Amino acid sequence: xxxxxxxxxxxxxxxxPVAEHGPSPEYLLLERxxxxxxxxxxxxxxxxxxxxxxxxxxxxxxxxxxxxxRAWTDPAFRKKLLAEPKAAAGEMGIDVSNTPELIVLExxxxxHHLVVCTLCSCYPKAILGIPPAxxxxxxxRARAVKDPRGVLAEFGTALPPEIELRVVDSTADLRYLVLPxxxxxxxxxxxxxxxxxVTRDSMIGVSHPLSPA
Amino acid sequence: xxxxxxxxxxxxxxxxxPFADRPIDRREHALSHFDKSVDxxxxxxxxxxxxxxxxxxxxxxxxxxxAAKYHGLSYYEKWLQAMHDLLVEKGVLxxxxxxxxxxxxxxxxxxx
Numbered sequence: 001x002x003x004x005x006x007x008x009x010x011x012x013x014x015x016x017p018v019a020e021h022g023p024s025p026e027y028l029l030l031e032r033x034x035x036x037x038x039x040x041x042x043x044x045x046x047x048x049x050x051x052x053x054x055x056x057x058x059x060x061x062x063x064x065x066x067x068x069x070r071a072w073t074d075p076a077f078r079k080k081l082l083a084e085p086k087a088a089a090g091e092m093g094i095d096v097s098n099t100p101e102l103i104v105l106e107x108x109x110x111x112h113h114l115v116v117c118t119l120c121s122c123y124p125k126a127i128l129g130i131p132p133a134x135x136x137x138x139x140x141r142a143r144a145v146k147d148p149r150g151v152l153a154e155f156g157t158a159l160p161p162e163i164e165l166r167v168v169d170s171t172a173d174l175r176y177l178v179l180p181x182x183x184x185x186x187x188x189x190x191x192x193x194x195x196x197x198v199t200r201d202s203m204i205g206v207s208h209p210l211s212p213a
Numbered sequence: 214x215x216x217x218x219x220x221x222x223x224x225x226x227x228x229x230x231p232f233a234d235r236p237i238d239r240r241e242h243a244l245s246h247f248d249k250s251v252d253x254x255x256x257x258x259x260x261x262x263x264x265x266x267x268x269x270x271x272x273x274x275x276x277x278x279x280a281a282k283y284h285g286l287s288y289y290e291k292w293l294q295a296m297h298d299l300l301v302e303k304g305v306l307x308x309x310x311x312x313x314x315x316x317x318x319x320x321x322x323x324x325x
Binding site for chain 1: 224225226228230233235236237238239242244245247249253254257261265268272284286288289294310314315318319
């Protein structure tokens with residue numbers, strides 16, 4: 001959304017927009033102090049931090065796209081993904097240990113799903129990586145449950161009025177992943193080509209997968 | 214609705230004005246090293262081998278921040294503030310110990 005003005009943050013104003021500034025020097029220093037003290041106490045090693053950052057960097061929506069493309073091409077896998085999402089993700093080499101419960105919601109010709117976390121930012125991080133800033137924003141959290149069709153329109157997503165729109169609110173203990181509908185005109189495509197059509201936003205439900213070129 | 218709004222907790226934003234009337238800023242933000250470090254810290258502290266901070270505890274600490282901090286700090290600044298508060302509350306780190314380390318870093322002219 002080029003052209004958006006950047007609101008200034010007024011501390012103390014509960015109606016101020018969610019902060020989007022970089023970390024303040026004070027918090028940069030606090031992170032360092034806390035990390036160094038924890039390492040000094042042997043809570044974890046400095047190496048553990050580096051490894052964890054690498055792991056986080058390696059988690060991205062391409063992992064979710066692989067699940068979706070497999071579900072589109074393999075009916076048995078689709079069934080498993082819907083029935084036992086974590087087991088299905090594990091089968092595809094995604095590490096879902098230490099992650100909360102996961103539910104996969106299948107979009108159909110008559111029903112579309114939209115995922116939000118009104119209370120915070122809960123998201124299937126193990127499968128999609130860290131959520132985008134807008135997902136964590138006060139505006140998205142507040143609007144998704146009140147004006148979901150307006151939100152879809154803002155994302156440029158057309159949803160015919162006859163299609164039911166179901167909004168699901170995530171919690172710390174339960175995360176949702178949308179299984180979008182396979183786009184028309186993709187009959188000849190292999191799994192990798194299909195996965196390339198599956199966007200992060202289509203697995204949150206704010207948009208549809210891409211159409212084949 | 215207006216009457217109900219006053220009963221809602223600070224973080225309970227579903228349908229709440231004025232946020233519900235605002236456009237969504239859809240710009241993508243690359244995560245900074247700070248963001249990734251704080252995320253990694255929480256992962257390590259919550260790992261089953263340590264269980265020093267659970268995700269629900271992090272939520273509770275974030276949700277009980279003063280409103281100015283809840284709405285004024287960035288996402289990962291809030292996480293760090295909450296983790297700091299929890300580590301002190303649980304006695305994993307002492308408040309004085311953290312203050313001393315911060316003072317030493319400042320005295321040494323440390324860049325974060």
